[in-house]
Amino acid sequence: MSWLIKSSIGRKLIQSISGLFLILFLLFHLSMNVVLIFSHETYDFLANEILGANWWAIVGTLVLGLGVVVHIIYAVILTLQNWIARGRNRYASKSKTQVAWSSKNMFVLGVFIVLFLFIHMYQMWYQMQFKDLFGIEGVRHDGAQLVVDVLSQTWVLIAYVVAFIALWFHLNHGFWSALHTVGWNNDIWMKRLKRLGYFVSTLIVLGFIVVAFAVYLGYTNLLV
Amino acid sequence: MDKDINIKVKVWRQNGPKEKGRFETYALKNISQGSSFLEMLDILNEQLINEGKIPVAFDHDCREGICGMCSLYINGHPHGPDGEITTCQLHMRSFNDGDTITIEPWRSAGFPIIKDLVVDRTAFEKIMQAGGYVSVNTGGIPDANAIPIPRDKAELAMDAAACIGCGACVAACKNGSAMLFVAAKVSQLALLPQGKPEAARRAKSMVAKMDELGFGNCTNTGACEVECPKNISISNIARLNREFLKAKFKD
Numbered sequence: 001m002s003w004l005i006k007s008s009i010g011r012k013l014i015q016s017i018s019g020l021f022l023i024l025f026l027l028f029h030l031s032m033n034v035v036l037i038f039s040h041e042t043y044d045f046l047a048n049e050i051l052g053a054n055w056w057a058i059v060g061t062l063v064l065g066l067g068v069v070v071h072i073i074y075a076v077i078l079t080l081q082n083w084i085a086r087g088r089n090r091y092a093s094k095s096k097t098q099v100a101w102s103s104k105n106m107f108v109l110g111v112f113i114v115l116f117l118f119i120h121m122y123q124m125w126y127q128m129q130f131k132d133l134f135g136i137e138g139v140r141h142d143g144a145q146l147v148v149d150v151l152s153q154t155w156v157l158i159a160y161v162v163a164f165i166a167l168w169f170h171l172n173h174g175f176w177s178a179l180h181t182v183g184w185n186n187d188i189w190m191k192r193l194k195r196l197g198y199f200v201s202t203l204i205v206l207g208f209i210v211v212a213f214a215v216y217l218g219y220t221n222l223l224v
Numbered sequence: 225m226d227k228d229i230n231i232k233v234k235v236w237r238q239n240g241p242k243e244k245g246r247f248e249t250y251a252l253k254n255i256s257q258g259s260s261f262l263e264m265l266d267i268l269n270e271q272l273i274n275e276g277k278i279p280v281a282f283d284h285d286c287r288e289g290i291c292g293m294c295s296l297y298i299n300g301h302p303h304g305p306d307g308e309i310t311t312c313q314l315h316m317r318s319f320n321d322g323d324t325i326t327i328e329p330w331r332s333a334g335f336p337i338i339k340d341l342v343v344d345r346t347a348f349e350k351i352m353q354a355g356g357y358v359s360v361n362t363g364g365i366p367d368a369n370a371i372p373i374p375r376d377k378a379e380l381a382m383d384a385a386a387c388i389g390c391g392a393c394v395a396a397c398k399n400g401s402a403m404l405f406v407a408a409k410v411s412q413l414a415l416l417p418q419g420k421p422e423a424a425r426r427a428k429s430m431v432a433k434m435d436e437l438g439f440g441n442c443t444n445t446g447a448c449e450v451e452c453p454k455n456i457s458i459s460n461i462a463r464l465n466r467e468f469l470k471a472k473f474k475d
Contacts (some may be wrong), residue, residue: 007431008401008441009468078441085400085440087333092236092247093326095447096300097396103445104398177444180458183466187459 009181011074016178018071023175025064026167026204033211040144040221047143053132061129072114079107102169103177109170116163123150144221151215160212164205171201226257229321233268235280236328238337241344245337249324257317261304262287262294264316265327281340287312289453292388295395296341297328302392302451310390310453330395334402334439347437348389348405354433355426356409358418377415384411386454393448393456399440404448406434407460414467424471431468 004010035043051057102109127146131139140146150156175197179185185193214220230253238245252271255264262284269279285293294311298304304314319325327341335343385408393404410427413419419426442461449458 003472006435007468007472008435008439009431009465010472012441012443012465013469078443082399082401082440082443085333085438086398087331087335087400089245089331089337091297091300091328091331092234093297093300093328095396095398096305097302097447097450099445099447099450103443106443173444180444180462181465183462183469185459185462187457190459 011078012181014070015074015078016181018067018074019174019178021067022071023171023178023200023204025067026171027200030204030207030211033208036144036147036211036220037214038221038223040224043144044142047128048141051129053129057129058133068117072110075107075110100173102173106170106173109166112166113163113170116159116166119159120163123156148215148220151212154216157212157216161209164208164212167208168201168205171204172197175200226317227321228254228256229316229319229323231255231264231316231319231322232324233264234324234326235268235341237280237340238329239339241336241338247326255316257315257319259316260287260312261296261298261314261316262312281338281342283342284312289313290388292390295330295343295345295390295392297330297395299326302330302395303390303453308453308455310388313453330391332391332394332397332400332439334394334400334437335391343391345389345391347439348391348402350437351402351406351430351433352389352409355422355429356413358413359422371417373416381412381415384408384415384456384460387412387452387456388454390453392451392453394439396447396451397440397442398445398447399443400438401442401448402434402437402439403442403461403464404452404456404458406430407458407464408456410464410467411460414463423467424474427464427467428471431464 004014032043032046035046051060124143124146127138127140128143130136132141151160176185176190176193179193230251232249232251234247234249236245237248250268250271252264252268255267259267262282265280265282272279283293283295285291287294289310289312292310294303296303296311298311298314303309303311304318306314306318329335329337329341330343330345334347335345338344387405387408389405391402391405394400394402410423410430413426414423444458444461446458449456
């Protein structure tokens with residue numbers, strides 16, 4: 001299986017599979033967020049009993065973390081190799097080839113998302129699961145209230161929305177590109193996959209933005 | 225109507241592979257818009273020779289868009305601003321009086337510069353030698369109608385076979401990737417029964433050669449497809465990925 005690391009298509013396969021896995025996680029994350037709008041109690045139950053510091057949640061977190069790390073490492077490797085492959089002398093005239101903006105800026109968009117992740121992980125995950133696991137003072141079991149506390153600050157809302165927009169562009173190219181790399185594409189499916197990618201990225205990002213605004217404006221826990 | 229125009233050309237000059245290159249700007253007067261881009265360069269070279277200077281080296285051969293020799297990165301486009309043609313099919317009517325045209329060689333680690341606008345594209349020959357053929361273990365001549373080929377397959381194979389190996393895909397790619405070229409060459413054979421028996425070996429060895437020669441990893445920006453003078457579709461890249469992964473997972 002060394003071809004996975006040694007060949008260009010193998011490396012791309014790793015990048016695309018990890019990316020698709022992260023899209024699945026985002027869909028899961030979104031469904032969790034939506035619960036917040038309806039009931040704080042259910043949200044806290046899910047966060048503490050179903051996720052929390054249980055062994056399966058820890059395994060899940062580790063697998064997810066691995067997915068993120070692999071995706072980042074291969075993004076760096078591929079970008080560096082591609083930069084070298086471009087040659088030492090660059091074109092003096094700016095490229096006028098019409099291509100999708102996001103397809104040329106996947107790495108930059110990714111960097112923005114990682115920066116956001118640092119803030120996000122510190123604000124949420126560190127306060128809940130991490131502190132619980134390592135017995136650090138001030139662990140929060142009231143996840144819903146924590147989210148409300150954090151997202152009621154305007155700068156947090158703005159930072160989140162900016163990151164979501166970067167995510168939208170990243171997913172827009174990433175979704176069809178990943179399926180293209182695993183070989184699932186042809187002239188007919190190209191249009192379908194691009195449209196599906198558009199739909200999936202819009203669903204995820206719009207969902208995140210709606211929940212973030214709902215929390216900021218106080219429209220949560222509506223079923224109580 | 226075609227007019228005569230006065231232009232300036234900003235050309236990359238480099239004496240040899242190891243020398244440092246630089247741009248030089250030359251003025252050209254009364255160039256007919258009816259002349260081709262390469263004829264304009266011929267006029268430039270005649271002018272340079274008459275001035276006792278060294279003419280600009282550039283690749284060209286058939287001058288009818290089929291040999292794949294001409295290259296040139298013109299004003300931010302491989303093969304110039306006009307679509308679906310090679311540089312030799314580009315005409316001066318794509319430019320206006322007073323324009324300054326920037327002419328550069330293909331720039332990619334896989335295509336080192338030999339002189340001025342000429343780059344070394346033997347990397348493509350090496351990739352072809354790695355497996356871009358059907359082995360002829362000659363027996364009797366088979367009957368042409370004995371092997372039925374579905375029409376859509378035949379069309380796709382012919383579309384892929386339109387690739388002339390000019391290297392515009394690599395020149396356009398921000399990753400210096402040769403995937404469109406390799407994909408076309410793998411596809412044109414993998415789609416046909418004659419190429420099927422060796423399809424797995426072909427995909428593996430051509431990709432291995434491509435990686436070895438320092439071409440980049442494709443990130444599906446699609447720039448290659450936009451600039452390809454022969455309209456090779458990036459669907460071929462998906463097919464190459466499929467052929468390669470299938471072959472590797474079978475091992």
